[in-house]
Amino acid sequence: MLTLIKDTLTSQVVTLWRVFSHLWVKADTVEYPDVQPYMFPRWRGRIILSRDPDGEERCVACNLCAVACPVDCIALQKTEDEEGRWYPEFFRINFSRCIMCGFCEEACPTNAIQLTPDFEMAEYKRQDMVWEKEDLLIDGTGKYHDYNFYRVAGKKIGGKDKGEARNEAVPVNVRSLLP
Amino acid sequence: MTFEVGSGLSIGVILATVILVAAMLIWVERRLLSFWQERLGPNRVGPFGLLQVVADMIKIFTKEDWVPPFADKFSFVLAPAIIMTVILMSFSVIPFAPDVGVVDSNIGVLFVLAMASLGAYSVMLAGLSSDNKYALLGALRAAAQMISYEVFMGISILGVVALSGTFNLREIVLAQEENGWYVIPQFIGFVIFLIAGVAESHRLPFDIPEAEQEICAGYHTEYSGMKFGMFFVGEYLGLVLIASLITVLFFGGWLGPAFLPPIVWFSLKVFVFIAFFILLRAAIPRPRYDQLMTYGWLFLLPASLLNLLITGVIILSTS
Numbered sequence: 001m002l003t004l005i006k007d008t009l010t011s012q013v014v015t016l017w018r019v020f021s022h023l024w025v026k027a028d029t030v031e032y033p034d035v036q037p038y039m040f041p042r043w044r045g046r047i048i049l050s051r052d053p054d055g056e057e058r059c060v061a062c063n064l065c066a067v068a069c070p071v072d073c074i075a076l077q078k079t080e081d082e083e084g085r086w087y088p089e090f091f092r093i094n095f096s097r098c099i100m101c102g103f104c105e106e107a108c109p110t111n112a113i114q115l116t117p118d119f120e121m122a123e124y125k126r127q128d129m130v131w132e133k134e135d136l137l138i139d140g141t142g143k144y145h146d147y148n149f150y151r152v153a154g155k156k157i158g159g160k161d162k163g164e165a166r167n168e169a170v171p172v173n174v175r176s177l178l179p
Numbered sequence: 180m181t182f183e184v185g186s187g188l189s190i191g192v193i194l195a196t197v198i199l200v201a202a203m204l205i206w207v208e209r210r211l212l213s214f215w216q217e218r219l220g221p222n223r224v225g226p227f228g229l230l231q232v233v234a235d236m237i238k239i240f241t242k243e244d245w246v247p248p249f250a251d252k253f254s255f256v257l258a259p260a261i262i263m264t265v266i267l268m269s270f271s272v273i274p275f276a277p278d279v280g281v282v283d284s285n286i287g288v289l290f291v292l293a294m295a296s297l298g299a300y301s302v303m304l305a306g307l308s309s310d311n312k313y314a315l316l317g318a319l320r321a322a323a324q325m326i327s328y329e330v331f332m333g334i335s336i337l338g339v340v341a342l343s344g345t346f347n348l349r350e351i352v353l354a355q356e357e358n359g360w361y362v363i364p365q366f367i368g369f370v371i372f373l374i375a376g377v378a379e380s381h382r383l384p385f386d387i388p389e390a391e392q393e394i395c396a397g398y399h400t401e402y403s404g405m406k407f408g409m410f411f412v413g414e415y416l417g418l419v420l421i422a423s424l425i426t427v428l429f430f431g432g433w434l435g436p437a438f439l440p441p442i443v444w445f446s447l448k449v450f451v452f453i454a455f456f457i458l459l460r461a462a463i464p465r466p467r468y469d470q471l472m473t474y475g476w477l478f479l480l481p482a483s484l485l486n487l488l489i490t491g492v493i494i495l496s497t498s
Contacts (some may be wrong), residue, residue, distance in 0.1 A: 019215050
């Protein structure tokens with residue numbers, strides 16, 4: 001009984017002291033509007049569409065991002081230009097639905113769609129949260145500076161025939177028996 | 180007009196100060212709690228967030244004053260008024276400084292205890308008239324807790340009364356001038372009074388009547404606007420009252436080295452105890468309801484009785 005009382009008392013006093021000693025520990029709070037918090041480069045924030053090093057759109061309108069999106073906030077339509085490059089006719093992200101999960105970025109085969117550390121996306125009107133392609137498309141390459149899908153893929157486009165891609169062998173002539 | 184016990188000026192200043200201090204405690208508590216939790220707390224409105232209280236008051240005054248249609252209107256409105264009134268009445272017997280006070284009652288200690296008992300009516304009426312299961316549960320718990328903790332709250336300060344030979348709080352302070360602070364001979368009484376005081380003002384860790392996580396807000400679940408504000412401020416008033424009582428009964432009231440005026444000594448001591456109550460809230464988890472009752476009746480009551488018995492024996496044998 002006495003030890004129980006003693007243990008209870010010491011435990012309470014120790015608890016009080018430990019909590020009190022937090023008085024001289026610096027607060028963890030970042031005073032956000034005054035102080036900008038450090039955002040990690042891989043933070044999943046506002047979504048952008050990047051361009052390849054040549055300045056062309058990376059997106060090939062494969063629809064994988066739209067399929068991966070758990071809340072169905074991505075809508076796009078594929079079209080082709082005269083060189084044979086695929087690109088989205090429109091690309092629309094509804095940020096009032098987006099949950100910043102980053103599945104679209106993981107699904108993207110061309111590193112086109114990327115999430116950025118920007119999180120200040122509040123709007124007064126819900127309509128303003130629907131972003132079109134011209135809002136999403138940036139001029140740079142985003143996180144992957146050297147990647148250029150059409151330069152490594154076997155697809156034929158204007159100015160690059162089959163077999164001219166990086167690390168690509170010339171196609172085998174199936175009608176010839178010569179090595 | 181002179182500044183003496185019972186003068187109009189004195190009463191006015193005390194009333195205003197006590198209510199202001201109780202309102203400011205909203206800010207003090209949030210700031211202190213946040214420091215102990217490594218946060219910053221409210222620091223946006225005014226310097227250091229000091230005007231947070233003003234913002235809160237504007238909000239609470241402009242809120243819809245709503246009485247639920249199923250509530251018993253008369254007692255619903257009466258309940259918050261009771262708690263404010265009884266606690267402000269208790270302040271009338273507190274001696275703040277040599278010439279500052281409202282009355283020098285010869286039954287000061289009894290008056291405070293009586294008012295604290297009346298406070299239970301406020302809580303019970305609020306819970307009953309709300310016609311809400313959580314409010315009723317809160318009121319049940321509050322009634323049981325307040326009535327049982329009142330018992331040893333009274334017994335624990337009887338030691339001080341026996342030592343000083345008076346119920347007059349001002350004379351208790353003066354008696355401590357000769358005998359030294361009563362916290363030393365009456366340490367057990369002090370600890371029991373502290374615990375009972377926390378339970379009486381239902382503050383954490385004994386905020387079982389209004390445990391947010393279990394029963395919403397207990398007896399004031401249905402209250403909003405200024406009626407809720409009165410419960411809120413009433414609770415802080417109770418906190419100030421308990422802190423002042425501890426100061427007066429055990430820590431020599433306004434007594435202290437002469438380099439500071441007496442009222443400053445009194446405020447300092449009261450603030451230390453208020454900070455301690457807030458620390459208790461920050462550190463100690465809430466016990467279960469039956470644990471609280473068992474602890475009270477099986478441990479605190481015998482301890483306070485024993486304390487009184489030993490004090491009595493010592494007084495008799497030395498006189």
